[in-house]
Amino acid sequence: MQTLTERSRGLPRAVSAQRVATVALTALAPAAWGTTYAVTTELLPAGHPLFAGLMRALPAGLIGLALTRVLPRGDWWWKAAVLGVLNIGALFPLLFVAAERLPGGVAATLSATQPLLVAALAIAVLRDRPTAWRWIWGVLGVLGVGLVVLGPQAQLDAAGVLAGLVGTATMAGGVVLTKRWGRPDGVGPLTLAGWQLTAGGLLLLPLTLVLEGVPQRIDWAAAGGYLWLGSMGGLIAYTLWFRGIGRLPVGASAPLVLLSPLVATVVGIGLGESLSLPQSIGFVLALAALLAAQFDPPKRAGAGRTAGPRGPRPRTTTHHSQEELNR
Numbered sequence: 294m295q296t297l298t299e300r301s302r303g304l305p306r307a308v309s310a311q312r313v314a315t316v317a318l319t320a321l322a323p324a325a326w327g328t329t330y331a332v333t334t335e336l337l338p339a340g341h342p343l344f345a346g347l348m349r350a351l352p353a354g355l356i357g358l359a360l361t362r363v364l365p366r367g368d369w370w371w372k373a374a375v376l377g378v379l380n381i382g383a384l385f386p387l388l389f390v391a392a393e394r395l396p397g398g399v400a401a402t403l404s405a406t407q408p409l410l411v412a413a414l415a416i417a418v419l420r421d422r423p424t425a426w427r428w429i430w431g432v433l434g435v436l437g438v439g440l441v442v443l444g445p446q447a448q449l450d451a452a453g454v455l456a457g458l459v460g461t462a463t464m465a466g467g468v469v470l471t472k473r474w475g476r477p478d479g480v481g482p483l484t485l486a487g488w489q490l491t492a493g494g495l496l497l498l499p500l501t502l503v504l505e506g507v508p509q510r511i512d513w514a515a516a517g518g519y520l521w522l523g524s525m526g527g528l529i530a531y532t533l534w535f536r537g538i539g540r541l542p543v544g545a546s547a548p549l550v551l552l553s554p555l556v557a558t559v560v561g562i563g564l565g566e567s568l569s570l571p572q573s574i575g576f577v578l579a580l581a582a583l584l585a586a587q588f589d590p591p592k593r594a595g596a597g598r599t600a601g602p603r604g605p606r607p608r609t610t611t612h613h614s615q616e617e618l619n620r
Contacts, residue, residue, distance in 0.1 A: 312541075316587055319537025320549050322530040327556025329526055331564065336518030338508040343501040346385030348519040351494025353527035357487020365488055369477055373488040376474075379467035380531070381493020386500065387460030391453050404457065405438035405554060405579070408586070410465035411547035418469045419543060427544045427586065434582030438554050440575020441568075465547070471535060472543045482536035486528055489535075548586035551579050 337345055358364070365373045388404075408431040415421040476485050501507075508515070538546050555576060562568065568576065 322534035323552040325530045327553040331560045332518045336514045343505045347497040347501045349522040353523040354490030361484040377489040377492025379463045382496030387456045391457035408547040414469045430582040430585045437575045437579030483532045486531040551583045
């Protein structure tokens with residue numbers, strides 16, 4: 294009987310530790326994306342957002358293909374193309390348009406609405422009904438990011454707001470479809486990242502050449518910026534992101550994007566900025582929303598404390614305990 298009890302207690306701890314490790318690795322992706330604004334403004338040539346997106350996507354995707362030497366098969370040719378457009382090709386230009394036409398705080402707040410969009414799309418695509426817990430913390434996460442990055446000088450531009458919302462929606466759609474389609478047998482997250490980055494980069498290539506062109510001068514600082522965006526912000530980040538989406542519930546992975554504006558804020562502090570009291574409160578609120586989305590304390594607390602009649606988990610626990618006593 295003690296052995297059974299020890300096993301029943303040990304299993305949740307093992308699963309919880311694995312979940313924490315998966316969340317931590319997945320969180321590295323949006324954390325790396327949070328450095329994009331600082332890298333773009335401090336290191337890259339101005340006026341070439343499409344070229345920056347191209348350099349972030351296509352070389353990284355081709356390296357991913359070279360490392361894995363696996364091409365899509367069957368219907369994964371069009372699935373990889375669709376995901377590449379949503380997660381990379383359409384997302385990058387829209388986010389750059391929003392960044393150019395809106396203050397950074399407004400653009401970051403729009404991107405923070407992604408967990409709410411993911412929750413809405415999950416209803417139709419994944420048949421996953423979001424709980425009140427997820428909705429509440431999703432709204433609080435947006436409010437927290439808004440307190441951190443919005444200021445009285447924030448101005449709204451209709452085209453910028455539309456680009457920001459559509460860009461956020463495309464990535465939300467990419468998250469949900471990635472969760473629904475999964476990966477083909479024998480295909481790892483690095484391969485999936487290579488497929489999508491290549492597809493997105495190929496979409497950006499003609500747009501960049503026609504609309505923008507190549508910067509006249511790329512110095513060593515810019516080269517380092519492109520290298521960072523393509524490696525840690527590109528192939529490595531998206532490999533970790535797709536790995537996490539495949540292993541975590543969609544309601545847990547989507548809120549991790551709140552790390553992007555929070556990391557951008559921390560980088561700004563390192564560059565000499567400071568936080569006011571409302572900004573500090575917003576930072577804590579957004580961080581709390583991100584962490585709360587990884588758990589469901591009311592259900593787990595009820596299941597762990599009692600074997601009462603409330604909820605399905607306590608009844609299941611009581612049933613198993615009675616079986617053990619009968620044995």
